[in-house]
Amino acid sequence: MARIKFDYTNVKNFVNDHELAQMQTMVNTVDRDLREGTGVGSEMTGWIKLPTDYDQAEFARIQAAAKKIQSDSKVLVVIGIGGSYLGSRAAIDFLHEFYNNHLPDDQREFPQVLFAGNSISPAYINDLIKVIGDRDFSVNVISKSGTTTEPAIAFRIFKNLLERKYGQEGAKS
Numbered sequence: 751m752a753r754i755k756f757d758y759t760n761v762k763n764f765v766n767d768h769e770l771a772q773m774q775t776m777v778n779t780v781d782r783d784l785r786e787g788t789g790v791g792s793e794m795t796g797w798i799k800l801p802t803d804y805d806q807a808e809f810a811r812i813q814a815a816a817k818k819i820q821s822d823s824k825v826l827v828v829i830g831i832g833g834s835y836l837g838s839r840a841a842i843d844f845l846h847e848f849y850n851n852h853l854p855d856d857q858r859e860f861p862q863v864l865f866a867g868n869s870i871s872p873a874y875i876n877d878l879i880k881v882i883g884d885r886d887f888s889v890n891v892i893s894k895s896g897t898t899t900e901p902a903i904a905f906r907i908f909k910n911l912l913e914r915k916y917g918q919e920g921a922k923s
């Protein structure tokens with residue numbers, strides 16, 4: 751795995767060597783706790799092994815779904831609130847140029863990604879539906895519990911729109 755290098759050369763004008771050495775002890779302890787799962791809250795650190803230890807079959811299913819959406823949709827509506835949508839938003843933000851989402855369809859390599867389900871504003875949903883227009887769209891619902899009110903409302907609205915546009919069976923694929 752590629753290693754991340756921390757270049758603190760410029761910090762040396764402000765922080766003395768002995769201060770950095772003191773911090774090293776703390777860094778070593780935290781590093782060991784994270785790697786060995788011995789620290790407080792270690793049950794929440796499964797993400798550390800994600801780059802190498804993950805469900806490969808599930809990953810393949812996600813990649814196949816992404817390819818299908820890229821081939822048949824101009825818009826992907828990501829429904830979720832809080833941590834359940836900010837992960838995808840962060841990944842999209844760091845992988846794309848800033849205004850990628852605002853480019854015309856023929857200048858974007860991937861579908862426009864729009865977000866829903868993070869409020870109960872009917873105006874927001876109406877505006878979003880207007881932006882989608884008559885373009886083909888897909889929906890990705892992200893919810894750990896499946897019971898959160900805001901995404902549950904958005905899911906019902908977009909499920910209805912998908913069924914009206916593609917029929918009950920077509921809406922599922």
Ligand SMILES: O=P(O)(O)OC[C@H]1O[C@](O)(CO)[C@@H](O)[C@@H]1O
Nearest residue numbers: 831832833834893894895896898
């Ligand atoms: O993923 P769920 O179950 O819809 O829950 C969403 C909630 O979970 C959190 O992501 C974390 O508690 C909140 O920010 C958000 O309101």
